Amino acid sequence: MPRYIAQSNRNALPSILLFGLLFICYANSLQAPWYFDDLLRIVNNPAIQIKSLAPAELLQSMYYSGGLAGVSGGLHRPVAMVSFALNWYFSGNDVAGYHAANFLIHFLTAMMLYKTLLRLLAARHGSYRGDATQSQCIALTATGLWAVPPIQTQAVTYIVQRSTSLAAFFFVAAIWFYAAARQSEDRRWAAGAFAGCGVCYLLALGTKLNTVLLPASLLLIEILFFQDLSTPKRRRRILALGAGLAALLVVGCIGFLWVWKGNPIDYFHRAYQGRPFSLPERLLTQPRILWFYLSQIALPLPGRFSLVHEVAVSTSLLHPWTTLPALAATGAVLSIGVLCIRRHPFTALAILFFFVNHLIESTAIPLEMVFEHRNYLPSLFLFVPVAMALQYGLKAIPSQRRLLRGSMMAGVIVLIAALGWATHSRNSVWNDKKRFWEGALVKAPHTARPYLQLAAYHEAHGNWPLALKLYHHSLKLYDPAPKRARALAHTNMGTILNKMRQTEPASDHFRQALAIYPEHEIARYNLIFTLLSRGDYQNAMAHAEILLAYNPRHPYYL
DSSP, rough: OOHHHHHHHHHHHHHHHHHHHHHHHHHHHHHHOOOOOIIIIITOOOOOOOSOOOHHHHTTTEEEEOOOOTTOOOOSHHHHHHHHHHHHHHHTTHHHHHHHHHHHHHHHHHHHHHHHHHHHHHOOTTTOOHHHHHHHHHOOOOOHHHHHHGGGGHTTTTGGGHHHHHHHHHHHHHHHHHHHHHSSSOOHHHHHHHHHHHHHHHHHHHHHHGGGGGGHHHHHHHHHHOOOOOOOOHHHHHHHHHHHHHHHHHHHHHHHHHHHHHHHHHHHHHHHHHSSOHHHHHHHHHHHHHHHHHHHHSSSSSGGGGGGOOOOOOOOOTBBBBHHHHHHHHHHHHHHHHHTTOOOHHHHHHHHHHTTTTTTTSSSSSSSOOGGGGGGTTTTTTTTTHHHHHHHHHHHSSSSSSHHHHHHHHHHHHHHHHHOOOHHHHHHTTHHHHHHHHHHHHHHHHHHHHHHHHHHHHHHTOHHHHHHHHHHHHSBBOOSSSHHHHHHHHHHHHHHHTTTTOOOHHHHHHHHHHHHTOHHHHHHHHHHHHHHHOOOHHHHHHHHEEEEEEEETTTOOO
């Protein structure tokens, strides 16, 4: 019993420290308003707005239909959507409940990372031989350096990105279960832990699909911490096994994509048609973006963060000139990671885990170029070598040199406090929608999205002339989905002009929106009412029939 109490106390102190530290960082984010996809996925999504906890309603919340009432959609991140539905049931559209849930998920993810690091530090082949107290210090420091920095605010304070933080929680929990199973001498416990790993994997996949790479991460952890790499024959055998499993994972991902999106070649062709960049351009640009992410982590000044970043697309190895150096540096760092596998497994884990878990969102799939929340999961183990170096530094200082040891420990505390200040400062920007989008506009002045969002803010606050100017200016600028962005700008200008009783120019904007993007249903829907107000019933009916062809059961269209 005393041993159990001591173990509980050792676990309680890190929990209290992490909770208190993170609460200070995020306490000012509980009233941050809805942003961007929050409106689409939560506020204007009838599927998650449940009125009871009946299984049928919870099941329906898993399906997303583009925010259309009475229209059944496809299964979309079902675990995350059920969590939003539960939030809606208990707190409606009050943002505080959603932020509290996001904060709790972030804290639990940090605690699971801490426990996982303790497991890996105790692994037989992990090369670390410190005592339990030193392991706790390393695990707690590495966890704090991961959880506190402002780059994580996009996965925590941006409500809809709960899918990112919750997926990371299940991901790291699966790693903990795997490590527990591999370290257990009790077969029943090991079997249960492996089952827990499988359940967490399924929950992670149901939260966000970038977690499909968990088997690759587990293979990496197996090689680094649970395999004896001391003999060349053993290393060759593991290399062959790893190559085979990697090939199997690639085939599995292709098969999964085929089931999910159809023929992958057709999917990539269609998807890239709607982007202002090609597949080769995206592949050339992403190494530069990965180094940009790493620079944000290394120099986390609050002003360097934004929901929108302006990145020049790499059209060749030499344009822009940073393309080739970024590719070379990526190759060099990956080589260092591979060379560290035998003697420095935690350094290898930090490097290889980061790049492996960027493979889905930062390579060929035609997603938007850059989002900070994509680093939430890949950066989990990035700070372990830093924490270990600090611990080794403390051990190297003679015990009689107390001033030097104290200065070093104070430096770590100051570093974490500075990171906490940066996160608190970034969260204060999230609290003010106007300031948030003005900051994004300063960082991305040649990108349409900040202008569109600022225009929507001023439109909602009755400043229609300024909103019209901002919408008009956005038409000339870059957007990752240009047709939709320009159609939206014209539609919103038409809506404002309708409110100003200028129906003829309003109709022109709706028609321009449809000329750019014929599938833009909101433009067609608004055009119908403009036509009705002018008595043009025949054209109004024609457009209504087109809408019903898109969504035959849509109640508003009917």
